[in-house]
Amino acid sequence: xxxxxxxxxxxxxxxxxxxxxxxxxxxxxxxxxxxxxxxxxxxxxxxxxxxxxxxxxxxxxxxxxxxxxxxxxxxxxxxxxxxxxxxxxxxxxxxxxxxxxxxxxxxxxxxxxxxxxxxxxxxxxxxxxxxxxxxxxxx
Amino acid sequence: xxxxxxxxxxxxxxxxxxxxxxxxxxxxxxxxxxxxxxxxxxxxxxxxxxxxxxxxxxxxxxxxxxxxxxxxxxxxxxxxxxxxxxxxxxxxxxxxxxxxxxxxxxxxxxxxxxxxxxxxxxxxxxxxxxxxxxxxxxx
Numbered sequence: 532x533x534x535x536x537x538x539x540x541x542x543x544x545x546x547x548x549x550x551x552x553x554x555x556x557x558x559x560x561x562x563x564x565x566x567x568x569x570x571x572x573x574x575x576x577x578x579x580x581x582x583x584x585x586x587x588x589x590x591x592x593x594x595x596x597x598x599x600x601x602x603x604x605x606x607x608x609x610x611x612x613x614x615x616x617x618x619x620x621x622x623x624x625x626x627x628x629x630x631x632x633x634x635x636x637x638x639x640x641x642x643x644x645x646x647x648x649x650x651x652x653x654x655x656x657x658x659x660x661x662x663x664x665x666x667x668x669x670x
Numbered sequence: 671x672x673x674x675x676x677x678x679x680x681x682x683x684x685x686x687x688x689x690x691x692x693x694x695x696x697x698x699x700x701x702x703x704x705x706x707x708x709x710x711x712x713x714x715x716x717x718x719x720x721x722x723x724x725x726x727x728x729x730x731x732x733x734x735x736x737x738x739x740x741x742x743x744x745x746x747x748x749x750x751x752x753x754x755x756x757x758x759x760x761x762x763x764x765x766x767x768x769x770x771x772x773x774x775x776x777x778x779x780x781x782x783x784x785x786x787x788x789x790x791x792x793x794x795x796x797x798x799x800x801x802x803x804x805x806x807x808x809x
Contacts, residue, residue: 540798541798542799548785551785552785553801554800554801554802554803555799556795556798556800556801567706569708569717569720576715576716577715578708578710578773580766581706581708581766581771590798593795593797593798623794624795625792625793625794625795626791626793626801627719627720627783627790627791628784628785628787628790632720632790632791633795634791644767646687646690646691646767648767651766651767652764652765652766652771652773653764653767654693654764654765655762655763655764656695656732656763656764656772658732659679659695659729659732659733660680660681660694660695661693661694661695662692662694662695662765663693664693665764
């Protein structure tokens with residue numbers, strides 16, 4: 532990753548229950564330098580999408596109140612809405628016990644999904660091979 | 671991974687918008703053979719945890735209605751609740767646009783988190799360095 536020689540923005544994780552109970556934010560990035568980020572609509576409580584953040588994306592999200600992700604396909608920062616118009620204004624950010632995942636509660640404008648749908652989770656798994664659409668593709 | 675020589679349970683992903691629109695379940699596993707799985711409480715809509723599933727965990731979850739994950743720390747299948755007593759009974763399963771993430775809506779018994787808390791997301795990020803607990807550790 533291009534992050535390799537940067538000074539870290541965040542302190543390193545602690546171990547075991549220390550990491551679970553600390554009030555110090557010590558995100559645990561994976562070997563690609565990323566944490567998983569879940570976006571949930573603050574009004575409907577619908578889970579909208581799962582994306583990824585590197586250090587810079589996480590810092591920008593905390594500091595600006597706009598959701599910023601790391602695009603693994605384009606290998607660049609992705610401030611949600613800049614190209615699509617579907618912004619995410621961040622109401623709160625939580626981290627999980629071992630601090631390798633982030634939960635954003637957002638005010639979402641337009642559909643969160645790149646297909647135009649409200650949520651990326653628009654197909655229900657009904658058996659091992661079949662998906663049942665639960666939200667139509669917008670016209 | 672130990673999965674390398676197994677016959678795949680699921681067909682391979684399609685490309686681009688075909689993957690987004692197909693009604694065929696074609697999960698996109700990462701290079702470790704895993705997909706991310708979000709568990710959400712079907713009653714409260716609270717996001718409870720983020721964990722990982724390999725092919726076998728995903729198959730067992732779909733077929734049995736109990737949430738089964740892949741424990742990356744123990745390197746084994748982890749049927750939620752078998753040791754903790756905190757079961758997850760699956761009400762619905764969705765996948766996302768590119769099918770590399772899973773959303774489970776579950777009936778959760780006891781706390782989902784290994785710390786005993788209802789949700790793993792019990793600390794709010796208030797600035798770059800500080801977490802504010804939003805749920806106490808159970809006594």
